[in-house]
Amino acid sequence: MSEQLKVEAADASKRIDKWLSDHLEDVSRAQVQQWIREHHVSVNDRHVKSNYKIQEGDLVAWSVPEVKPAAIEKENIPLTIVYEDEDVLVVNKPVGMVVHPSAGHYSGTLVNGLLYHCDDLSGINGVERPGIVHRIDKDTSGLLMVAKHDKAHQHLADQLQEKTVEREYEAIAHGVIAHDHGTIDAPIGRDPKERQRMAVTEEGKDAVTHFTVERRFEEFTHLTCKLETGRTHQIRAHMRYIEHPLAGDHKYGPRKTLALPGQALHARTLSFTHPVSGERMKFTAPAPEHFQKALRELEETS
Known part of the structure; x- marks a missing residue:
């Protein structure tokens, strides 16, 4: 699906690759440059180069190329595991880390690290988001709960739906x-x-x-x-x-x-009911040093 946006006066003279990556959540500048090379980005209905300087009133259009699901590679990424058992784990995600693979982020995500750390994760959300019950933005830090099997995943998802998870x-x-x-x-x-x-x-x-x-x-x-x-x-x-x-x-x-x-x-505090034991669990992680x-x-x- 194609998206478009009109350039405002405050953004005039900026490089299009920098401007567009700043506006798109979880998409890197390098990925935008690739889209431009592959003619997925246009300005006023014409293709431009990555160093094009946008002007006020320019109509920038882009479409995200379709990505075929592929096997996600396991990566030895350091993770801060706050809690773990055979059913669930709680991780403290740092700023700058994307939760799961998506356009522009095929490696270095939390999921890549989780697959290296765990032998099994739930498959309810498909091959691209194993174990992921909920997520937080790339540039938000803090606590996330992860399901190791489908039964745990469904139980945690039901708690989110019923608003019994405290965040x-x-x-x-x-x-x-x-x-x-x-x-x-x-x-x-x-x-x-x-x-x-x-x-x-x-x-x-x-x-x-x-x-x-x-x-x-x-x-x-x-x-x-x-x-x-x-x-x-x-x-x-x-x-x-x-x-x-x-x-x-x-x-x-x-x-x-x-x-x-x-x-x-x-995301400082996370509280939920354990999907197997029924125990109410609460976890807290201090804000990162830059905060x-x-x-x-x-x-x-x-």
Whole structure:
């Protein structure tokens, strides 16, 4: 399916390969360059080279080449395993790691590492996403639960559907949020102006995010967010909706922001019922060093 986007004045004179990779979630600049070479990208209905400088008003169109499923290679990638038994495991994913193979990311993903670490993973989500019950964005860090067999996978998926899985995120947002606690209850769907982004729309699916302010700084707010639903980019889209986009989130927020390798969002706490033993389990992982460093610097300047 073809997508298209009109270039805004602020992006004029940027290289098309850099601009497009910045706008597409989980797609590298190298992959965009390959698409351009294979004529999957056009500007004003004509093909260009990767070094083409886009101009205001240019209509950029692209289509993602169809990828045939292939065997995913096992890779000896260091993983931070928080918990593991014969049914499930919980992993703390770092910033910059894609959860499963997709266009532009065929290696170096969490799944590649999991296949090396585990002999068996559930197959409910197909060969490209073995064991993956839910996911978090490439530039979001934190806890994920993984199923080792189909029975465990279905049980965990049912808990997500029934909203009994508890997920708490730590975040830094632009601006000073006035309320100590709040709930954002607003449906989320594809942004009609930019299809690679999510937005609050009338046609969207129900989405509910609860937040609590941890600390306020001069121009930022440290907060925790609890998900009641699990829509794509839910926290990122909801925070943009209330005009407090996440720091470091160039897709949903301003370019001028904190120096971070991705959005300031960390899946800190994960709680679910074990699919076999029935035991309620809770796991917590501290935010990565770059996140904590940003908080320390904000404290020093406040």
